[in-house]
Structures are given as structure tokens and as C-alpha cells.
Amino acid sequence: MSYGPLPKRIDPRKLAEREVRFESSVDVDQLPRLVECLALPDGKIEVDLQFSVDEQRIRTIVGSARGDLHMACQRCLEPVEVEVAATFNLAIAASEEAAKQLPRYYDPLIVEDEEIELLPVLEEELILSLPMVPYHQDCSIQTSFGDDAGAVDADGAESASEKPNPFSVLAKLKGQ
Template sequence: MGVSDPYIDTYELTRLGQRLEGRVPLRRFARLLEGLPAQGDAQADWSLRGEQDALGRRFLHLHVAAGIVLECQRCLSPFVWPLDASSTLEVVASAAQLDDGGGDEGAEPVERIVASRRLDVLALVEDELILAVPYVPKHEQCPDAPKPSGDGAASAAPDSSLGRPSPFAALGRLKKN
């Protein structure tokens, strides 16, 4: 089931166990994009499923996937970060229940939201995207960085900019001993 209206009734969605899904351009999420590089035509795919368990507790299961352009904090070049995030939210009747410990002993803690007849699904999707973006994004291996060698020869090589051995080469030898 797709969604044309971005608002849902959390009670109905959870009571009926409905599933909603969609695709939305990242440019729609102003809070997410603040301070990020241009995203082009990037899209986010999302799904939201409601559930009511045997004890009458209500849950929303949210999944979001997108390729977000970030700036590597090592080399400062843009790269696409594959984002795939899921969360479960317990729907509670009042704000007083938000901080209530509740739940089963030993059960994994679940975030809670107050039930609403008009919850903005896309705001929920944007929140999940924001929480999933790494605080310090970086490549696994920057494209312009020298490839690490397994023999340790690079640590003993002279500092090419100064023509003398690196002071860290001596530390590397000490660490091996």
C-alpha cells in the first residue's frame, strides 16, 4: 500500500497491521540536507508497518534506505554513503508514558512516540535518516591515499617532503618489539 497523504493515524495503522511504503527525493528533507553536499536526484525508499501484539501494545516498524552524498572527513571529497536503517517505535497513549520503563525484563529497549491521529510519516522518515548519518563520515580507503603495504616498508621510508626518515618509523619499530 502506498501513501499519497503523508499523514497517518497511528492507532488505525497499528490496529490493522497495515504497511505503507514510498520513495521520496532527498531534496524534500531540509533538516537532513543542512550542511551536506548537493544530493542530485537521490531518493530515499521507506516502509512503515504497524503492529499490535497480544498484550495490546502498538508498534511502528520503520525501514529507510538511501544513498546520501557526504564529505569524507579525511580527504574532503564527496562520496555516496549507503544508508540502510531500521527502527521500532512503541506507540503510547500519552506523553507521561514516554519515559515509563515498562516492557519486559531483559527485553531490548524501544523508542516511544505518542499516538496521533495525524502523524507526519515523512518527518518520521527524515528523523530516521538524520539519526543514521555518521557523525564523522569517511571512506574506507580514500581514493587519493597511498595504499598500505603489509611489510611495514612504508613506515621506514623517508618523508618525501623533507628527505629524511619519518619520526614515526622509530615508534613503529619500538611497537613491534
């Protein structure tokens, strides 16, 4: 097991053969594509990666990454802390054709060269695990969609001031 900073470039095939495990933390500012999705570029991501070979002789990377990040609340646009947790079960494939042959419970990681950069792989998994619509649980901002639309509160329920149905005339015609 290796503690300390994650290596920038790795040969996942060799690490899988040696069954290497990394436990480390990564500063969020080292993940530029993830930072683009955040309101504040601060925080740390705790990473646990296990490289191994399974019973079918498939080289795998199993692991998790978690951290508390600040995204923009979609109600008030202020920073809100969200917990991001990604778990992954990757199988190393040499090509697209080899990736199609993998069991369905693996996500393919296509490695054409001998070495890959590790941080972009982690970054991709973290981006996929971000919430689509982050918001404060106790946000005081209510959502409304203009003056002539019915007010909708934070839970999505319409308020008492409902507009008349414009299709009610059609319902009368249908009755004739």
C-alpha cells in the same frame, strides 16, 4: 499493502489497528533537516513501514529506510556516497508517562494529537543513522597536524619522524 507516495499526515493508531503496510520511495529533497547534513541534495530513500498491534496490545511501527546519499568526505571535503540504513521499532505512546511504561525494546513515539506528520519521523531515524565521519576508502589526502607535530597517516599510525618525549627529563628524575 500500499505502494505509491507516503501520506503526509497519518493517524498511527488507526493504521496500527488496521495493520497497514507502506512501501514507497521518498525524494531526499523532501527531508530538509537531512539535506542539511548532506553534500548533495539528491537521491531516494526506500521506505518499508508496518503498522500493527503486538501481543501486549501496544500499537507499533516497525520498518526500515535505506538509500545511497552523498555526504562530504572528512579528508578531502569532496562528496562521497554512503549507504544509509535505518531500522526502527517504535511504540506509540500518548504521553511521556505512557512512554516510560513501554518495554525497553521499543523506542517511544509520543503522539498527543490524533495525527502526526510521517516524513519528520523518518527523517529523524535517518539522521540518527548517518555516519559520524564519512570518508572515501581510497582517499589520497593524508592528515597532518602542523609542522612541529608528528605526521599521522590516514590509518592513524605515526611516521618515522617522531619528536622526543618532553617528559623524558621527569623519567630521569624518578630514577634518582
